[in-house]
Amino acid sequence: MSDFNKQTIHQQENHQQQTLDLSIALLERPSVTPDDDGCQDILSKRLSQAGFDCEFMYFGDRDQSGEHAEVKNLWARRGTTDPVICFAGHTDVVPTGDENNWTYPPFTPTIADGYLWARGAADMKTGIAAFTIASERFVKNHPEHNGSIAFLITSDEEGPSINGTVKVIEALEARNEKITYCLVGEPSSTDTLGDIIKNGRRGSLGGNLRSLANKVMLLTRI
Numbered sequence: 008m009s010d011f012n013k014q015t016i017h018q019q020e021n022h023q024q025q026t027l028d029l030s031i032a033l034l035e036r037p038s039v040t041p042d043d044d045g046c047q048d049i050l051s052k053r054l055s056q057a058g059f060d061c062e063f064m065y066f067g068d069r070d071q072s073g074e075h076a077e078v079k080n081l082w083a084r085r086g087t088t089d090p091v092i093c094f095a096g097h098t099d100v101v102p103t104g105d106e107n108n109w110t111y112p113p114f115t116p117t118i119a120d121g122y123l124w125a126r127g128a129a130d131m132k133t134g135i136a137a138f139t140i141a142s143e144r145f146v147k148n149h150p151e152h153n154g155s156i157a158f159l160i161t162s163d164e165e166g167p168s169i170n171g172t173v174k175v176i177e178a179l180e181a182r183n184e185k186i187t188y189c190l191v192g193e194p195s196s197t198d199t200l201g202d203i204i205k206n207g208r209r210g211s212l213g214g215n216l217r218s219l220a221n222k223v224m225l226l227t228r229i
């Protein structure tokens with residue numbers, strides 16, 4: 008194996024380890040909506056060191072709970088020109104329910120059977136860790152890159168989703184700051200990485216179906 012290949016593999020392993028380390032640091036925090044529980048501080052610290060301007064945007068009433076809780080959002084940007092490519096994600100997770108029903112404790116990240124187990128491991132702290140490490144690596148190699156790289160991270164995605172991304176976008180638009188492209192780190196793949204690409208989500212529909220007959224033929228079209 009050439010020195011070049013050895014070096015490349017070593018770098019890949021190093022980036023994978025960094026991604027795993029950052030994932031675990033985020034997963035250890037019980038950031039149930041709308042509480043970010045310090046996840047965005049971890050990210051902003053890293054991104055600041057990589058040359059990003061980091062800004063926290065708070066929306067909602069600080070003194071109330073539920074829908075009116077204070078929500079912390081992070082807007083980080085490196086560069087001042089267009090185009091702006093934005094990585095979007097959320098640090099909040101849904102409640103765990105009875106923790107006794109978990110194979111491994113939800114906020115004690117555990118590597119077992121080749122998987123990383125924790126609440127938010129798939130949706131979507133590992134995604135955030137991956138695009139954070141990738142961005143750090145990119146700006147290290149291309150410190151004078153064209154355009155801007157941005158992060159829009161919210162702690163209000165799994166819950167009411169009132170004081171999260173929508174409010175940040177409104178605040179950005181009010182000062183004429185626009186996002187050109189956006190990549191969302193949500194888990195979409197079914198069998199292999201990248202086997203599904205979603206080009207947007209316009210909401211969701213849920214309901215309960217009660218059958219009054221023994222056999223029902225159900226046809227749906229969305």
Ligand SMILES: [Zn+2]
Pocket residue numbers: 097130131164193194
């Ligand atoms: Zn998600």
